[in-house]
Amino acid sequence: MHPQLQLLVALQDMDQMIRETEESREQLEDLGFKHEGLANLKTAREDLAGKIDPSLASWYKRLTARFGHAVVPVVNNLCMGCFANIPSSFVSKTNVDKVQKCESCGRLLYWP
Amino acid sequence: MDIVEVLKHTSPALFLPELQATDKTAALAEMVEGLVSGTSIQNPDTILQMLQSRENLGSTAVGPGIAFPHGRTLAVQRLTILIARSGKGVDFDSEDGGPTHLFFVLVAPPQDSGHQYIKSLATLIDRLQDADLRAKLREAGDYESFCAALKGV
DSSP, X not given: OOHHHHHHHHHHHHHHHHHHHHHSHHHHHHTTOOOTTHHHHHXXXXXXXXXXXXXXXXXXXXXXXXXXXXXXXXXXXXXXXXXXXXXXXXXXXXXXXXXOBOTTTOOEEEOO | OOHHHHHTTOOGGGEESSOOOOBHHHHHHHHHHHHHHTSSOOOHHHHHHHHHXXXXXXXXXXXXXXXXXXXXXXXXXXXXXXXXXEEEEEBOOOTTSOOEEEEXXXXXXXXXXXXXXXXXXXXXXXXXXXXXXXXHHXXXXXXXXXXXXXXXX
16 A cells, blocks of 8 residues: 555554544533543654645545545445446556555545 | 354364463454464454454453454455354453453454444343453353353253
8 A cells, every 4th residue: 555545544543533523522421432532643643644745635635624524435346435447557566666646636535 | 143143254273272371462463364264264363453452542451351352344245253262371461460361352344334243242241241251251162062052952
């Protein structure tokens, strides 16, 4: 996986964790979970975001605001964001050196 | 969600009867390795990073001798549950300071519309309030007897 995509996936996982903790805090704390590290997690999130190429970080931010998730998996050659067909050439050797975007919706593509 | 539904998300390949690790970092790595070898999941680093972030948020060792490492990640396409056990016990930063012997690792995809993983967590936590059951689970000889004890049969 492209190192920048690895960072973007980790960033999105972290953003979701922060969002879910804030939205479902009461429910999760009823189950016994504590969230005393939330402020530190947000700091770690900013540190991680700082390692991402500024143009990709900006694209990630715009897509997240628009769709909720900026990075989506490709399953059976389909973008799981908009279900557009993703050409198999996107995963060819010539293309592994860059982060791929769906030509239809612009989301960043991840092959699980 | 009942315990039978929860157990549909695990399998014998996702049962680690004896963890070797004794500290939290190594135990998480060993369990992620188990997740990857027991499924078609790739990108273990992504899963490990997510689980470590979750532990930094607050320890998931919330029951007596039990931990529930969990979270959502793009690295999986469906809710997957790994069960692990440690006879020696792992220092998992539990609330009571005691060692952790039973682990239920739940990893879910970002889009989990029915919040299945939180419901699964709730079911497991509720079921594991029973001290006799916890003792049975620590002694169960194999995956089948472990699941039978969890189901109460």
